[in-house]
Amino acid sequence: MTGTVVATAPAKINLCLGVGTQRPDGFHALATVYQAIGLHDQVTVSDADRTTVEVSTASRVPVAGVPTDESNIAVRAARLLAGHHGVEREVAIVIEKGIPVMGGMAGGSADGAASLLACDHLWGLHTPREELLELAGELGSDVPFALLGGTAIGSGRGELVTPLMTRGEYWWVILESPEGMSTPAVYREFDTMHGGSPVGDPEIPDALVQALLGHDVVALGTALTNDLQPAAFRLRSELAASLDQGRLESAFGAVLSGSGPSCLFLCESRAHAVQVAAGLETHNLGPVSFAPGPVPGAQVIARDAA
Ligand code: C5P
Numbered sequence: 620m621t622g623t624v625v626a627t628a629p630a631k632i633n634l635c636l637g638v639g640t641q642r643p644d645g646f647h648a649l650a651t652v653y654q655a656i657g658l659h660d661q662v663t664v665s666d667a668d669r670t671t672v673e674v675s676t677a678s679r680v681p682v683a684g685v686p687t688d689e690s691n692i693a694v695r696a697a698r699l700l701a702g703h704h705g706v707e708r709e710v711a712i713v714i715e716k717g718i719p720v721m722g723g724m725a726g727g728s729a730d731g732a733a734s735l736l737a738c739d740h741l742w743g744l745h746t747p748r749e750e751l752l753e754l755a756g757e758l759g760s761d762v763p764f765a766l767l768g769g770t771a772i773g774s775g776r777g778e779l780v781t782p783l784m785t786r787g788e789y790w791w792v793i794l795e796s797p798e799g800m801s802t803p804a805v806y807r808e809f810d811t812m813h814g815g816s817p818v819g820d821p822e823i824p825d826a827l828v829q830a831l832l833g834h835d836v837v838a839l840g841t842a843l844t845n846d847l848q849p850a851a852f853r854l855r856s857e858l859a860a861s862l863d864q865g866r867l868e869s870a871f872g873a874v875l876s877g878s879g880p881s882c883l884f885l886c887e888s889r890a891h892a893v894q895v896a897a898g899l900e901t902h903n904l905g906p907v908s909f910a911p912g913p914v915p916g917a918q919v920i921a922r923d924a925a
Contacts, residue, residue, distance in 0.1 A: 621666035622924040626737035628729035628765045628917035629655040630718040632876050637821025638846040646776035650821035655768040656912035659717050662733035667711035676716045684720050692727045693734035700738050721799025723877030725761040732765035732917040768916025787834035790892040795906045796880035805878035808850035836887045840872025851879040861904050868898035
């Protein structure tokens with residue numbers, strides 16, 4: 620029997636991103652709070668004679684930078700899952716991008732998570748959740764969170780995720796940059812700025828957790844932090860002004876998303892997000908969109924057996 624499975628996975632943002640010293644494996648110790656927001660990539664996997672990957676977009680997201688060979692994370696996810704179970708299966712993968720590419724919103728990780736889940740269903744493997752999360756962690760630091768979704772604390776290099784209790788919904792305006800940014804380059808700049816001297820253990824601000832527990836949008840806006848921001852500003856000086864502009868447009872808080880360059884602006888409602896987005900658009904800083912959070916993690920949305 621051949622078949623097709625379609626899965627989606629959301630973009631992530633970091634409400635705080637505490638970065639520690641570089642570890643012996645080259646990664647940095649992190650203490651972060653992730654939130655999944657309503658921007659999604661969709662991954663379709665179908666039985667095939669050989670594994671292939673195609674990337675397209677229904678929205679305005681440019682996809683030129685996404686690899687279409689074995690290095691694509693959706694292919695790596697399929698291979699990892701097959702290897703884990705000792706099965707020999709090939710899949711045709713189609714990725715539809717809705718998440719900005721190289722925007723600091725874990726678009727690649729979303730593709731990895733959606734591919735893992737879709738292949739698990741296509742091949743009827745029923746991999747236990749904990750095992751899927753471990754495989755996800757092998758693919759990339761943000762992949763486990765793309766499976767989990769919601770709001771969660773991330774530790775280790777970001778791959779260890781624990782759901783965090785929150786109340787209510789938030790609205791985020793996203794200002795994309797016309798040009799993506801390399802995550803390793805931003806981490807390298809972070810290391811250069813700290814001159815190789817040890818940084819303290821990263822921590823999650825208590826004020827942020829309290830704001831989330833109480834659904835206090837004003838307090839959350841003040842508590843948003845990102846240790847990679849100064850490094851990203853050194854590589855792209857215009858980002859600081861973009862964040863200031865969102866605050867001037869009445870956002871409750873402004874922060875860089877992950878390693879950037881996407882900028883995030885916190886709003887109290889959809890109507891507020893529409894207003895902030897419209898204000899930002901008049902400045903022609905880059906594409907502007909908005910989305911609610913938290914939303915669920917990767918999900919199978921369709922399957923079809925032939
Ligand atoms: O895990 P992922 O593939 O997303 O990481 C991409 C790159 O980002 C790593 O190769 C590393 O340069 C940097 N990184 C890091 N510390 C982390 C996560 C990512 O230095 N905790």
